[in-house]
Amino acid sequence: MQPSDSEPAIDPARPRPQAGSGLRIRAARGTIVNAAFLVGVNTLNLLRGFLVAAFLTTTEYGVWGVVLVVLFTLMFLRQVGIGEKYIQQDEPDQELAFRKAMTFELALAGVVLAAGVALVPALAAIFDEPGIIAPALVSLLVVPAQALQAPLWIFYRDMDFVRQRKLQILDPVTGFVIAVGLLIAGWNYWALIVGVVAGGWVGALVSLRASPYRFRWTWDRVTLRSYASFSWPLFFAGMSGIVVGQGLLIVGEAKLGLAGVGIIALASTISQYSDRADQAISQTIYPTICAVKDRADLLYEAFVKSNRLALMWGAPFGLGLAVFAEDLVQFGIGERWRPGIGLMQAIGVAVAVHQIGFNWDAFYRARADTKPIAIAAAISIVAFLAIGLPLLATEGLRGLAIATVLVEVVNFTIRMVFLRRLFPDFRFLRHAARALLPSLPAVALVGALRLAFGEEGTLAAALAVFALYVVTTLAATALIERRLLREMFAYLRRRPAAGAPA
Secondary structure, three states: OOOOOOOOOOOOOOOOOOOOOOOHHHHHHHHHHHHHHHHHHHOOOOOOOOHHHOOOOOHHHHHHHHHHHHEEEEEEEHHOOHHHHHOOOOOOOOHHHHHHHHHHHHHHHHHHHHHHHHHHHHHHHHHHEEEEEEEEHHOOHHHHHHHHHOOOHHHHHOOHHHHHHHHHOOHHHHHHHHHHHHHHHOOOOHHHHHHHHHHHHHHHHHHHHHOOOOOOOOOOHHHHHHHHHHHHHHHHHHHHHHHHHHHHHHHHHHHHHHHHHHHHHHHHHHHHHHHHHHHHHHHHHHHHHOOOOOHHHHHHHHHHHHHHHHHHHHHHHHHHHHHHHHHHHHHHHHHHHHHHHHHHHHHHHHHHHHOOOHHHHHHHHHHOOHHHHHHHHHHHHHHHHHHHHHHHHHOOOOHHHHHHHHHHHHHHHHHHHHHHHHHOOOOOHHHHHHHHHHHHHHHHHHHHHHHOOOOOOOHHHHHHHHHHHHHHHHHHHHHHHHHOOOOOHHHHOOOOOOEOOO
């Protein structure tokens, strides 16, 4: 792996950008870059999900849902924080630090790949669906491809977001183009699998080509212990996602069949769209807060402002989904998805609440204090097992909709407790009220129109009401958050330079 001749090399001895080098300006510019990337990429994913819903039957979508659960399970096992720890560390030789981190990442990918080969036949036996074995096994080829994209960490740590995203964009775009083309050609769920795998390997090849550091296998036991101490709570937290995914899959298939699993998978795709879009901010500020992890005042400022910026997107999206879910089914993806309306509405409410303090764990990771993340995950698993699965098993999709909101209430409480522990001056009720306030006028206006004139009977009427919701939300956000927006735009007009304020 050698740097491209057209790109400047990164000095292995150069420290990361520090306070005094214009971190606020870097973060503001990085937020724009990451927002454009993540919103664009996840819009492609969401569009792909709706296209799949239009091209496939609910049963075929259920097969894709099983494959997604396998992939998410393996991604959770693989993403145990090796990249986050590499960003957090401050070793004097960054090339050596990267070699060790990528060695650990590739070793873990090998373990995860072996686990996937064992998991797929087991799931096929549990569901008595041997037809999922071939597509799920082929999808495992994306695991080593994702690990080989580790050189992107280098640009991320250096806060070179433009270069990072220029390389990273090739994976999702390639996958989308191939998947849509094959869907049109009639490849059913195989179109999605081929697209995911092809995109992953294109991303791996361009990342390896662009890496400024040469890679050699470098196994260091002392460093491994440091990574393990940082990562095991994140591994446990990832296991909570596996428990939720596998639990939904097993109980959902038993109660509702593959068609019901397809509805759950579609609802989950919509939820993940909001979560990943919020990463535009959380991913931008992570290297920033790592640089100022010993400055409590700057950490608190970063949390409050970053969360308010994320809520400008997340809360309107979630509440909008709750308000317009029926229109989405009626005028968009088709009546066969009508049983999932209640679940989509519940997910919309949960998404809006979830944005309040959603990035709390990034601040604990920056301080290398990851145990609270494991504690929060353990409580979340208990809530899911005690509330989510019983309601799904007894009440079906309606029960899952109720459980979605109740479990989010538990998770919200956990976040607030740990935020108060990290930031004693944090007032969560005031923060939550301010977070949701810009979205309320739009929701109230749409509700009043529907009470006065009834539900929209035509696509044109539905689009007009949706446009009104968007315009009202933008106006309310601009009014209520005008000071924060002016501050962010001011940073965008400036350039970071040595000696600039943090």
